[in-house]
Amino acid sequence: MSARSTENDAIRVAVSTVIFSLRAAPDGDRLMLPLVRRTRDPHRGVWALPGGWLDADEDLDVAASRTLAETTALTPSYLEQLYTFGDVDRSPTRVVSIVYWALLRSDLVDTQRSTAGAPENVEWFDVDALPALAFDHRRIAEYALDRLRNKVGYSRIAAGLLPDEFTLTELREVYEAVLGRRLDPSNFRRLLEGTDELVPTESFRTGKHRPARLYRRGREA
Amino acid sequence: MSARSTENDAIRVAVSTVIFSLRAAPDGDRLMLPLVRRTRDPHRGVWALPGGWLDADEDLDVAASRTLAETTALTPSYLEQLYTFGDVDRSPTRVVSIVYWALLRSDLVDTQRSTAGAPENVEWFDVDALPALAFDHRRIAEYALDRLRNKVGYSRIAAGLLPDEFTLTELREVYEAVLGRRLDPSNFRRLLEGTDELVPTESFRTGKHRPARLYRRGREA
Numbered sequence: 001m002s003a004r005s006t007e008n009d010a011i012r013v014a015v016s017t018v019i020f021s022l023r024a025a026p027d028g029d030r031l032m033l034p035l036v037r038r039t040r041d042p043h044r045g046v047w048a049l050p051g052g053w054l055d056a057d058e059d060l061d062v063a064a065s066r067t068l069a070e071t072t073a074l075t076p077s078y079l080e081q082l083y084t085f086g087d088v089d090r091s092p093t094r095v096v097s098i099v100y101w102a103l104l105r106s107d108l109v110d111t112q113r114s115t116a117g118a119p120e121n122v123e124w125f126d127v128d129a130l131p132a133l134a135f136d137h138r139r140i141a142e143y144a145l146d147r148l149r150n151k152v153g154y155s156r157i158a159a160g161l162l163p164d165e166f167t168l169t170e171l172r173e174v175y176e177a178v179l180g181r182r183l184d185p186s187n188f189r190r191l192l193e194g195t196d197e198l199v200p201t202e203s204f205r206t207g208k209h210r211p212a213r214l215y216r217r218g219r220e221a
Numbered sequence: 222m223s224a225r226s227t228e229n230d231a232i233r234v235a236v237s238t239v240i241f242s243l244r245a246a247p248d249g250d251r252l253m254l255p256l257v258r259r260t261r262d263p264h265r266g267v268w269a270l271p272g273g274w275l276d277a278d279e280d281l282d283v284a285a286s287r288t289l290a291e292t293t294a295l296t297p298s299y300l301e302q303l304y305t306f307g308d309v310d311r312s313p314t315r316v317v318s319i320v321y322w323a324l325l326r327s328d329l330v331d332t333q334r335s336t337a338g339a340p341e342n343v344e345w346f347d348v349d350a351l352p353a354l355a356f357d358h359r360r361i362a363e364y365a366l367d368r369l370r371n372k373v374g375y376s377r378i379a380a381g382l383l384p385d386e387f388t389l390t391e392l393r394e395v396y397e398a399v400l401g402r403r404l405d406p407s408n409f410r411r412l413l414e415g416t417d418e419l420v421p422t423e424s425f426r427t428g429k430h431r432p433a434r435l436y437r438r439g440r441e442a
Contacts, residue, residue, distance in 0.1 A: 010277040011234050013307075013317055056231040056315050060307040084305045084319050086234075086281040094277050096234055098305050098317070 011094045015063040016051030016137075018144035019076055019102040021109050022161055022177055023124050029106070030126050031177045033141065035133070036071045037121040042092050043134035047125075049141065050074075051097070064100040072122050074112055076102035078160035082144055090136045101144040103160025128180060149179060155197040159217050167205050167212040168192070232315045236284040237272030237358070239365035240297055240323040242330050243382055243398055244345050250327070251347050252398045254362065256354070257292045258342040263313050264355035268346075270362065271295075272318070285321040293343050295333055297323035299381035303365055311357045322365040324381025349401060370400060376418040380438050388426050388433040389413070 022029040035047040052067035054060070061079060068074055079102045086096040104112075125131065127145055130138065148157070154175065158166070161174050172188045192198050196218045204211035243250040256268040273288035275281070282300060289295055300323045307317040325333075346352065348366055351359065369378070375396065379387070382395050393409045413419050417439045425432035 008233050008274045008277065009230060011275060012229050013232050013234060053229045054232060054307070054317070056229065057309055059309055060305065060317070081304060083302060084281065086275070086319070088278055088280055096275070096281070096317075096319070098307070 011096055013054040014051055014095050014097045015054050015060065015067055015100065016049040016097050016140065017064050017068045017076075017079070017100045017102050018049055018082070018141055019068065019072075019074060019104055020127070020144075020148060020161070020178075021104040021124075022106040022174060023109065025126065029173055029177050031180070032124040032126055033130075034072050034074065034122050034124050035131070036119075037123075038134055039121065046134040047123075047131050047137075048134040049099075049137045050122075054098070060098055061100070064098075064102075068102070071119065073119050074104060074109070076160075077105045077108065078103040078156065082147060083140075085136060085140055087136065097140075099140055099144070101147060103157070105161060105163060107163045153197075154192075155217055158197075165201060165203065165214040165216055167214060169212060171198075171215070232317055234275040235272055235316050235318045236275050236281065236288055236321065237270040237318050237361065238285050238289045238297075238300070238321045238323050239270055239303070239362055240289060240293075240295060240325055241348070241365075241369060241382070241399075242325040242345075243327040243395060244330065246347065250394060250398050252401070253345040253347055254351075255293050255295065255343050255345050256352070257340075258344075259355055260342065267355040268344075268352050268358075269355040270320075270358045271343075275319070281319055282321070285319075285323075289323070292340065294340050295325060295330070297381075298326045298329065299324040299377065303368060304361075306357060306361060308357065318361075320361055320365070322368060324378070326382055326384060328384045374418075375413075376438055379418075386422060386424065386435040386437055388435060390433060392419075392436070 018033055020031055020033050023032040034050060036050050038044055038046050038048050050068050050071040052070060054063045058066065060081065064079060065075070068076065079100055082099045082101040084096060084098045088094065130141060133141065157178060158171055158174060162170065168189055172183055172185060176183055198215045199218045201214045201216055203214040205214055239254055241252055241254050244253040255271060257271050259265055259267055259269050271289050271292040273291060275284045279287065281302065285300060286297070289297065300321055303320045303322040305317060305319045309315065351362060354362065378399055379392055379395060383391065389410055393404055393406060397404055419436045420439050422435045422437055424435040426435055
């Protein structure tokens with residue numbers, strides 16, 4: 001066991017976060033994630049997921065939040081451990097990366113960036129048009145996207161990406177951005193009626209269209 | 222970053238596995254897991270999950286299989302990463318444990334143990350009657366059990382715990398052991414008919430009861 005312990009010292013532990021939000025694009029809101037351009041070798045100048053080293057005296061989720069804030073100035077609306085990536089050949093030195101995935105309400109992205117000062121070397125990318133990524137970060141981003149699209153409840157997605165109150169149309173547009181395809185408005189409405197995931201409020205969104213009722217999240221979230 | 226890297230050296234990485242199988246008990250087959258009695262401090266003499274240190278030159282799932290074999294002589298039928306536990310206070314020194322969960326077909330448990338020689342310090346425990354466990358291993362075992370009971374498809378459970386061919390009664394008894402409660406036989410049969418999870422064979426189990434058709438797993442597994 002002592003031989004193993006010595007070898008074990010060569011392993012370093014990092015934390016990375018794939019954080020999704022909705023960002024305005026020419027063809028409507030798109031699901032996007034921020035990447036950080038690396039300023040050090042290996043992969044200097046290449047885009048990578050936000051992250052950093054785990055401190056010896058901090059819990060894993062604290063490290064995820066800290067490294068995300070340090071690199072992007074963002075604070076997630078929802079954060080959950082995703083998977084630990086540790087293939088021997090994923091980096092020139094042995095690095096085990098504990099990866100979190102996170103959601104950020106679209107109404108908070110710009111507030112956070114203007115308060116904290118938008119960090120350099122950070123850019124948002126459409127999940128369907130990612131640039132070349134350092135290490136195994138493309139695989140990690142795709143793993144997180146697969147989870148978001150296939151295993152996360154509607155109500156949690158709404159809670160993580162939308163303000164407290166929203167119209168059914170806004171909610172549908174969120175799902176369309178997450179799923180990457182159009183949904184039929186009447187089917188969508190029918191699907192959500194009668195569930196306890198949504199609670200109607202007495203308020204309406206007014207504007208150039210006819211007034212639309214505002215909803216809140218129900219129990220599941 | 223260099224200060225952090227130094228602190229990071231104090232973190233060691235371990236791998237543990239919660240492996241479930243069905244074992245005969247006085248009141249029928251029960252869902253059980255093997256524990257290893259610790260021979261070193263901390264928690265010397267206390268039961269713990271099988272595991273060990275990650276080697277610098279081995280992938281995570283390889284480490285899970287190796288440490289499981291070294292401590293229990295068992296080779297899983299199914300193995301999947303569960304979650305990484307890394308709270309600062311989970312151990313006297315800083316240890317991040319990457320935990321796997323696994324299934325072992327009931328017909329292979331005794332074969333493996335007699336071939337490899339049953340290791341000392343290992344005992345199987347009913348998941349509903351675990352002894353005091355070292356570190357945060359009770360929390361880990363409960364997390365794995367929750368996943369098995371709530372998030373794993375029927376077909377995968379059957380593939381991991383049963384031989385290649387089985388009767389509907391045997392399959393129902395597996396689910397009863399996993400879920401910890403009785404299921405109605407006719408409802409169970411109805412639930413599985415018409416799915417593609419099960420494929421009937423032309424063989425029958427004969428014995429003291431009337432012959433029962435044998436099934437194989439379908440597509441999902």
